[in-house]
Structures are given as C-alpha cells and as structure tokens.
Amino acid sequence: MLNSIIFSYTTFVYFAAFMFYLLAMVMNREILARIGTVASLIGLLAQTVAIILRWVESYTLGVGHAPFSNLYESLVFFAWTIMLLYMIVEWRTKNRTFGTFVTPLAFLAMAYASFSPNISSHIQPLIPALKSNWLISHVITCFFGYAAFALSFGFSLMYLLKRLDNQKRNNIFLQLIPGRSILDDLNYQMIVVGFLMLTLGIITGSVWAHSAWGTYWSWDPKETWSLITWLIYASVIHSRMVRGWKGKKIAILSIIGFACVLFTYFGVNYLAGLHSYAK
Amino acid sequence: MKDANILNRNLELQVPEICVIKTARCYQNHMKENPDVMVKSKSQSWPNVIWGFFSTVKLTIVLLIILAIVSILGTLVPQEQGAAEFARRLNPAMLQIFTSLDLFDMYHSIWFRVLIGCLAMNLIICSIDRFPATWKRFSTRPEPDRTKPFDNLPPEQSFLVQGTLEETANRVNKLLQSRYKKIRKKEVDANRFFYGEKGGYSNFGVYLVHLSVLLILVGSLAGSFFGFDAYVNILEGEQIDTVMLRKTMNPLKLEFTVRCDKFTVEFYENGAPKEYRSDLSFLVKGKEVAKESLLVNHPAEFMGVTFYQASYGSAPGKTVRVKVSRNTAQPTVTDMKVEAGKSIALPGGEGAFKVIDVRGDIMKMGPAVLISVQSNQGKPVDFWVFKHGEMVLKMLPEPMLKSPKFNPSAFKPYTFFLDGLETKYYTGLQVNRDPGVSIVWIGCFLMIAGLFVTFFLSHNRIWVHLLKTDKGVKISAAGTANRNPVGLERELEHLTRDLKGLFGKKG
Known part of the structure; x- marks a missing residue:
C-alpha cells in the first residue's frame, strides 16, 4: 500500500x-x-x-x-x-x-x-469497541500529550548535558546547547502542555469507556498507568509552582515521567487489560 | 524565567512583588524557603498540629508519589478476577500477607481509600490555608506611584509626546479605562501615575482545579453508595427482571422487565467481529413501554438504569429432540420435539414425562437433559439423559452407573435418547445505575477550565508614568505578572504601541 x-x-x-x-x-x-x-x-x-x-x-x-x-x-x-x-x-x-x-x-x-x-501495517476494520466518535479525540489528545512529554524528555537530556559544559572543557557540542534557563523554561512549558493534553486524554478516554463498558474508570492497567503518569507530572508541577524546584531536579523528574509515558504506551501490552487492541 | 507561585502564602506575604518585572527577571531563590515555617510557629495544640501537617505542599508531593507507586503495585499483582490463579502459585505465608493487605482488590481496599482521603484532606486544607493570601493578591490595588516596576526599563517602553500634561493624562486615562480594571491615579507635581490590571481572576484557577478533583472524588463516592454495578444474560426471546450484582453476587430486582427480542452478531470477512446488537424491549407491569437497539458504544437507558452491550454467547434453548424407545415384544421408537416443562404422554400410555432441566454441557460430558417420568400411579422417576450416552458410560465412575439417576432406562420398559438441543444466542449486558457520573463530568470540565486558567492566563499589573519635562510629556509603561512573562511582554508591547498611536506616533 x-x-x-x-x-x-x-x-x-x-x-x-x-x-x-x-x-x-x-x-x-x-x-x-x-x-x-x-x-x-x-x-x-x-x-x-x-x-x-x-x-x-x-x-x-x-x-x-x-x-x-x-x-x-x-x-x-x-x-x-x-x-x-x-x-x-x-x-x-x-x-x-x-x-x-x-x-x-x-x-x-x-x-x-x-x-x-x-x-x-495492514488497515484493519474496527472492532465494535473502537467504533466511537471518541476514538479521534482520545487518540489526538493522548498523543499530543505523549509528544509534549517526549520533547520535555529531550530538553531534560540537553539540560543535564549542558551542566557538563564549562570553559575548561571547551566542547563545541556542549557550547551550542542553549542556556540552562532557556532549557528549563522550555522543559516546563512542554510539561504544562503535556499535562493538559494528558488530562484531556484521560477524560475523553473515561467518557468513551463510560459509553462502551458502562464505567468511566475500571483500573485497567493502561488506565492505571496513565493515572500514574498523571500523578508524577502533577507532583512535578506542584514541586515547581509551589516549592520552586528548578533545573536538574525538574529535568530528572521529567525523565522519570517520560519513562512512565513509555510504559503506559508500550509496557502495558505485557499486562492483560482492556486496551489489548493497541498491541 | 520565573515561576508561578500562586499557592505559596509565605512568599506572597514576604515578597508582595513576585515575579518578573520586564527585563529585570528575578529568580526566586527564596522559594526554597520552607513554607511550613509559619505553621510551625503556631501553638502546638492538636488541631494546629493536624492543620499544620495537612497544609504543606510537601505532603501533597509525597502523597502523589506514594499513590503512583502503590498504583504500580496494583498493575503488577492481578486484581479481582485474575487473582485466583496468581494466588494459587503463592506460598501460604505470602498469600496471608497479600490477602490481609487486600492486594487482590487493592484499589478498593481501605488503605488505598485512606491515602486518597489524605490527599483530599491535604487539598482542602492547603486551599483554605492559602485562600486569604490569594484573595489579598486579587483584591489589593497597589499604589500607582510605585517605582520598582520601572527599574531597568528598556528604552523602547518610554517616549515623548507634545501637549499639556492634563490633556495627555486624560487621553492616557481613557485608554487605560477601556483596557484595564481597578484603575488608580495619583498626581504629584509634574508627575501623573496610573495603575491598572488584567486577569486578576487567574489567581483562582488553581482552586478550580482542586475543586474539580474533589468533585470527581465525590462523584465516584456517590456512584458507589447510591448506584449499582451488575450484569445479566438474556436468552433471545426471553425476559428478565433480576440482575446479578458484581460485588456481592446477589440478585437485584429491577422495577421493570427487559426482554431481548433479538440478538445479532456480524463479522468482517477476516472473521473479526463487526457489530453486536441486542434489540431490547422494556416492560413495566407487563406493558411494553420502550424499545431500544443496544450496540457497543451505544448504551440504552431506562428508568435511571443503563444497559451496555458487554458480551454474548449461546446457550441451550427450551426445545430438545428426544428419541423414546419402548422395549417390548414389538419395540417402537418415537422421535419427539419436546419443550422443556411441558408434560407429554408416553407412547404406550403408561404415564407422561417432561424435561425439567436442560444443560448445554454437564461435567464436560456434553449436553444432557433431566427427564422426569410420572407413571399413572406412583412416584415420579427422575434421571439424566446424555447426548453422548455410550461415551458417558465409559467415563462415569462405578457408583454413578449403578444409580438410577444416570440410567436412561430407569423407567421400564422405556429407554430415552437425547438427539440434540436447540441452541440460542444470549446477550450479555452490563447493567448500571450511577447517580454520581454527572458530578464526575462536571469535575472533569472544571479541571480542564481550571488547568487552562492556571497555566495560560496570568494576573498582569500595569503601571504608566507621565512626567512633564522641558521637551514634552514623557510616557513610560511597566508591569509585573504572577506568571507567563512572555505574555506580559506582549501586553506591554501592545500597550506602548497603542499609547504611541494615541498621540499620532508610529509604533
């Protein structure tokens, strides 16, 4: 094709x-x-x-x-x-x-x-559970959330690398990485966008689950892992907004958060659950 | 850049001018100060200790992370239905630990609910604790003649215009009135000071988010207290008025009757299911009130109870085909189609029989029916008849073979044979009542609105200073914001551009 x-x-x-x-x-x-x-x-x-x-x-x-x-x-x-x-x-x-x-x-x-x-890569017909108008909004919001977290992960890596940069080392690669405050700020912006999108993704998913299975939350592994991801990023946002954490701490938390995203996306396939068609 | 610290009461009290003054961005190192200091200075009476414990954001972060970690545990240990097999592989000591901690139904256990309760408590107390400071931020109108915002003002944000001070001040005032709220003015000698602000309500975004979390929790509690979660299987053509509760496995009687008129399942060419469809009728006191077609993703509601297409299967219907052989000198064999429960006369007139139970598969030995023969005089004789009679003879243990219960020739001189069962589809329905669900949806909506306000709107405070000089009137504009300094920059750019436009200058 x-x-x-x-x-x-x-x-x-x-x-x-x-x-x-x-x-x-x-x-x-x-x-x-x-x-x-x-x-x-x-x-x-x-x-x-x-x-x-x-x-x-x-x-x-x-x-x-x-x-x-x-x-x-x-x-x-x-x-x-x-x-x-x-x-x-x-x-x-x-x-x-x-x-x-x-x-x-x-x-x-x-x-x-x-x-x-x-x-x-074949185009497969939709099974009955996927036949819903919520499919598009659920997938779009979730994946924009995942993508924002992916970018935040990239910026966090850059931040941690940039910390190695100093005059003595004189490494072009490290010098070209933008300044730490810019990275930190971009990182946080991506986390905020990702968090909003993930929240929307979880909500559209619940509305859909409610019409398909009769329950908006059933502690299915994928649901639970998306909640775990949500909790991790919620704590990142609180630690930054209220407790003023910046820089390295946020970068490390963001990397942990992205690991949760990846597990929500791929790892859950190894656990039984309702999202099995995404394998 | 800076942080939005809408929640930090201490910070707001100590440093009323949080945030960024354009180009002079202050990094808030003081945010690292312990926000608990003030709480701890209160007297150590019990209510204060509890209040102090629940009013820290440190607790929030700890609770969020604990909840995340224990939730991981719940995805690794099989829950509810899946738990039985896992439990069998554990040694008794481990099993004891797992069951006493409710690990097989973790998300509904007491301790998990206590954790969520603590988070709710933390959220309520933090919000109450910090509200006065937020209210103050929202309602106070700073002095118009502050100089601090003008420190390090970039040159493009001030310019000279010709005209009298009064006239210029009037025009600036008019523009500010049309654009900002809470305008304040001050006149000192050759100076005119103005203050105005925008987006003060954005300080409350975070309360909206916290309220939404509480609403979702309240909604889910309402659902578990006043709702139910049940299922029922209905054979095509049959009706039910009782459903099975999932939690307790007790039957629950509905106020109406549901009939499954028809169940259809369609497949794609590759064999994957395409559509499950149940045509249901709802009857109240025997009268048909409504008809609905149920599909996956298309539930039906009747009298506050919602039905969802959950599963399907086939089960023996009521009609069975039996062969009745009369073993006399002239043996006769009669083929019959019999409806369960109906009494049928025996071919020889010695009495009547009826099928009193129909099983699609019994003890993995295939279909069977329970036949009860009532002779003209005497007690009824009941026995099972298997479809695969000969095979069953080899499989049945000795004592059972001797029992008349398993002898198809128990009523002399007859022998019964089972030829087949008519099978029918049944539809498996999820049956729910959840009065909390609308509260949950309101919570979700508020959460999105609150997050949007919290993340993307900011409280911009604007100062404009007019100074009469020899060359004309000098106009400067500066501002602060509680977050989003880029937005403040844009705001100031627009304001300066429009102020210049007011006096015929090009931006």
Whole structure:
C-alpha cells in the first residue's frame, strides 16, 4: 500500500534529519542544521500526506475509519505529533540544536512501526469497541500529550548535558546547547502542555469507556498507568509552582515521567487489560 | 524565567512583588524557603498540629508519589478476577500477607481509600490555608506611584509626546479605562501615575482545579453508595427482571422487565467481529413501554438504569429432540420435539414425562437433559439423559452407573435418547445505575477550565508614568505578572504601541 511505503521512506528522512542536526552541532556548521530543518519539513509533509492517504484508503476498502486504531497507526501518529510540536518549537525559538535530541525519537517510533516483524501495517476494520466518535479525540489528545512529554524528555537530556559544559572543557557540542534557563523554561512549558493534553486524554478516554463498558474508570492497567503518569507530572508541577524546584531536579523528574509515558504506551501490552487492541 | 507561585502564602506575604518585572527577571531563590515555617510557629495544640501537617505542599508531593507507586503495585499483582490463579502459585505465608493487605482488590481496599482521603484532606486544607493570601493578591490595588516596576526599563517602553500634561493624562486615562480594571491615579507635581490590571481572576484557577478533583472524588463516592454495578444474560426471546450484582453476587430486582427480542452478531470477512446488537424491549407491569437497539458504544437507558452491550454467547434453548424407545415384544421408537416443562404422554400410555432441566454441557460430558417420568400411579422417576450416552458410560465412575439417576432406562420398559438441543444466542449486558457520573463530568470540565486558567492566563499589573519635562510629556509603561512573562511582554508591547498611536506616533 502506498501509504506504508511513504511511511518507510519518512523513517529514513527523519534519520537523515537527525544526522544533519547532529553533524551541525559536532562540526559547528549552521548550514547542516538548516538542511536538517528542510529534511524534517519534507518528512513531516510526506507523513501528513501519507496519513491522509491511509485515511482515504480505509474508506475505499469499505472499513473507513481514522488511522488511529492499532499499534502501527498509533506509532506513526506519535512520530507525527513529535515532529509537528518540534517544528513549532524550532520556529518559535529559532534554535536548531533541539533537533538533535528530538528527531531521533520520531525516527525510533517510525522505525519500530515500519520494521518490527510483530507490527502489521495492514488497515484493519474496527472492532465494535473502537467504533466511537471518541476514538479521534482520545487518540489526538493522548498523543499530543505523549509528544509534549517526549520533547520535555529531550530538553531534560540537553539540560543535564549542558551542566557538563564549562570553559575548561571547551566542547563545541556542549557550547551550542542553549542556556540552562532557556532549557528549563522550555522543559516546563512542554510539561504544562503535556499535562493538559494528558488530562484531556484521560477524560475523553473515561467518557468513551463510560459509553462502551458502562464505567468511566475500571483500573485497567493502561488506565492505571496513565493515572500514574498523571500523578508524577502533577507532583512535578506542584514541586515547581509551589516549592520552586528548578533545573536538574525538574529535568530528572521529567525523565522519570517520560519513562512512565513509555510504559503506559508500550509496557502495558505485557499486562492483560482492556486496551489489548493497541498491541 | 520565573515561576508561578500562586499557592505559596509565605512568599506572597514576604515578597508582595513576585515575579518578573520586564527585563529585570528575578529568580526566586527564596522559594526554597520552607513554607511550613509559619505553621510551625503556631501553638502546638492538636488541631494546629493536624492543620499544620495537612497544609504543606510537601505532603501533597509525597502523597502523589506514594499513590503512583502503590498504583504500580496494583498493575503488577492481578486484581479481582485474575487473582485466583496468581494466588494459587503463592506460598501460604505470602498469600496471608497479600490477602490481609487486600492486594487482590487493592484499589478498593481501605488503605488505598485512606491515602486518597489524605490527599483530599491535604487539598482542602492547603486551599483554605492559602485562600486569604490569594484573595489579598486579587483584591489589593497597589499604589500607582510605585517605582520598582520601572527599574531597568528598556528604552523602547518610554517616549515623548507634545501637549499639556492634563490633556495627555486624560487621553492616557481613557485608554487605560477601556483596557484595564481597578484603575488608580495619583498626581504629584509634574508627575501623573496610573495603575491598572488584567486577569486578576487567574489567581483562582488553581482552586478550580482542586475543586474539580474533589468533585470527581465525590462523584465516584456517590456512584458507589447510591448506584449499582451488575450484569445479566438474556436468552433471545426471553425476559428478565433480576440482575446479578458484581460485588456481592446477589440478585437485584429491577422495577421493570427487559426482554431481548433479538440478538445479532456480524463479522468482517477476516472473521473479526463487526457489530453486536441486542434489540431490547422494556416492560413495566407487563406493558411494553420502550424499545431500544443496544450496540457497543451505544448504551440504552431506562428508568435511571443503563444497559451496555458487554458480551454474548449461546446457550441451550427450551426445545430438545428426544428419541423414546419402548422395549417390548414389538419395540417402537418415537422421535419427539419436546419443550422443556411441558408434560407429554408416553407412547404406550403408561404415564407422561417432561424435561425439567436442560444443560448445554454437564461435567464436560456434553449436553444432557433431566427427564422426569410420572407413571399413572406412583412416584415420579427422575434421571439424566446424555447426548453422548455410550461415551458417558465409559467415563462415569462405578457408583454413578449403578444409580438410577444416570440410567436412561430407569423407567421400564422405556429407554430415552437425547438427539440434540436447540441452541440460542444470549446477550450479555452490563447493567448500571450511577447517580454520581454527572458530578464526575462536571469535575472533569472544571479541571480542564481550571488547568487552562492556571497555566495560560496570568494576573498582569500595569503601571504608566507621565512626567512633564522641558521637551514634552514623557510616557513610560511597566508591569509585573504572577506568571507567563512572555505574555506580559506582549501586553506591554501592545500597550506602548497603542499609547504611541494615541498621540499620532508610529509604533
């Protein structure tokens, strides 16, 4: 199918973008980073087209539904949200060093979707539980939340690396990373966006569960893990807003939070539960 | 940048001018100061100790993290239905620990609820404790002639205009009136001072979020006290008025009757299920009141009780096919279609029989029926008849074979054979009443609204200073915000641009 062919090309384009961003920092050549941006934009555009194609294709197959119904489609969408949010951040901050830490996440998601033997790229018809108008709003809010946390994870890594930077070391790569206060601030902004989106995602999920299963909360592992993630980020926000934690502490908590996000997304598949179609 | 510290009472009392003055951003190191200091200085009577304990945000963070960690435990230990098999693999000592801690139904255990109760308590007390300070922030109107906001003012935020001081002040006043609230003015010699603010209500966003959490908890409590969670299976064509409660496994009688008129299941070409559909009728006192089609994601409500399509299956219906053989000198064999519960005359007229129980599968030996034969005189004889009679003969243990209960020839001179059961679909319904659910939805809505206000709106305080000089009137604008310094910068940019526009200057 055309869409999955485009998706596998996109994987390589994102990898190329990552390499350009990385080389730009290692060799201190702004032009390479610009090529990275162009590659990212091409990848994002191609991926957008492919998502729309897949959506249209599902209708021609007679099973028409938004392309958010299994692990393959969710991984593709995850990469898309990461790249979209990243492009917005790059455009707003006019700084391309973030690309080195964010594009590999989108690349990994795409590579996992395209090359894992356990993941089918076929368009599958929707099982009855997924036939709901809440599917689109639930998936979109959750994945924008995940993507914001992914970016926050990238910024946290940059923050921790930047701490190693000093005059003696004179390392170009570290010097090119933006200042710590900028990173800290961006990190927090992403956490806030992610938290709002995750909250929306959990709420839309509960409303949906209520109409599908008759209960808005059933302590299913995926639900519970999304709550765990929510609790972790809630404590990050409280520790910062009220207790004034900054910098390294927030960066470390944000990395822990992203680990919870990943477990909510992937790890839960190893536990039995109601979200089994996302395997 | 800075932090939003809407909750920190101490900070607000000590440093009334929190936050950022444009370009002179203060980093709030003092935030590390212990917010409990004031609480601890109170007298150590019990209520104060408890109040002090619950009014710290440290406790909030600790509780959030504890809840996260124990919730992880609950996803690793199988809960409820899945628990039995896991429990079998534990040694007795471990099992004792697990059961006494309610680990197999952790999320409904007392200690988990106590933790949530503590969080609720913490949230209420923190909110009450900090409210006066927030109210003060919201309601106080700072002096218009403050100079501190103007420290390190970037040059693009002040400019000269021609005209009298009075006229300029009037025009500036008009613009500020149209844009800000709580305007204050002050005149000192050749100076005119103005103060105005925007978004003061954003100080209350966090209370909205906390209220929403409480509402969700109250809603879920209301659901568990005044609602029920039950299920029922209805055979096609049959009706029920009793459902089974999941928690206690007790039956619950409804105020009405539900009939399943039809159940259909559709499949895709690849064999995956496409749609489950139950056509239900609701009857009150035997009279049909409503008809609904139930689909997954499309529940039906009747008299406050909601029905959800949960599962389906097939079960033996009421009709069975039996063969009755009369073993006399001239043996006869009669094929019959029999409805359970109805009395049928025996072919030889020695009496009548009826099918009193129909089982799709009994003791893993296949379908069976319980037949009761009533002779013209004497007691009834009851016995089981299996579909796979010969196979069952080999499987049944000795004592059972000797029992007349398992002998299809127990009533002489007849032998009964079971040819087959008619099977029917049944629909599995989830049956709920949850009066708390609307409270939960209101809570969810408030949470989103509150988070939005807390994260994205800010309380911007604006000062404008007019100074008469030899060259004209100098206008400067500065401000502070409780968070979102970028938003404040934009606000000041717009204000300066419009002030310049007022006097025919290009921004």
